Amino acid sequence: EAAASLDIPPVIPIVYADVADLARLVPGDAPHQGLVAEVDPLEDMWLGDLLQQGEGDQRPLLVLDQVTDPHNVGAIMRSAAAFDALGIVTPDRHAPPESGTIARAASGALEIVPWVRVVNLARALEEIAEAGFWRVGLTGEATQTLTQAM
Structure with missing residues (x-):
């Protein structure tokens, strides 16, 4: 039916x-x-390709470090799609693989938001800076708001 x-x-x-x-x-x-x-599985995206796509773009690029819960990654992807982020970058290690759990939590964003996996996050952050992106680190224990820090 x-x-x-x-x-x-x-x-x-x-x-x-x-x-x-x-x-x-x-x-x-x-x-x-x-x-x-x-x-077919989603195509792999390389950081250089994503940065080239975003050249001159003002959209944010999210970098996640040690976010291992697939529900959290999916929720972040959903938010990234809602805010029209350029993409998400995670380390190859210490990040969950694409799965039904992430897809369910992402509510379709897994197919919309490019997800780049990198071997070395420190090197990736340098490459991101060289491409003209600002790098802003956020933590739940911060004493300032983002506006105050800027």
Whole structure:
């Protein structure tokens, strides 16, 4: 019934299956709600490419360090999409991989906001500065507001 209400192009094959069969097709943390689509993984984005896209752009670029909870990363991505951020940069290590949990928490932002993974965050911050971005560090324990610090 639900498939009839979706505008699925005829070139995409549809295979009907039981709920149990669908559950076997996806990781345990991926909600399927009765529908599973097989898609290509998101393309990797390189920092240099993102910085080149943002040349002369005034949009913020978020850099996350040691944000390991996929729910938090997803929520940050959702906020980044709402504020039209250029992208998000995280270290390869100490950041969760793309997953159903992040996708669910991001509410679609995972497909909209470019996510760059870097090996060395310190080097990435230098590259970001060389591209003309200001670097502003924020912490939950700060005694000043952003306006006061600027």
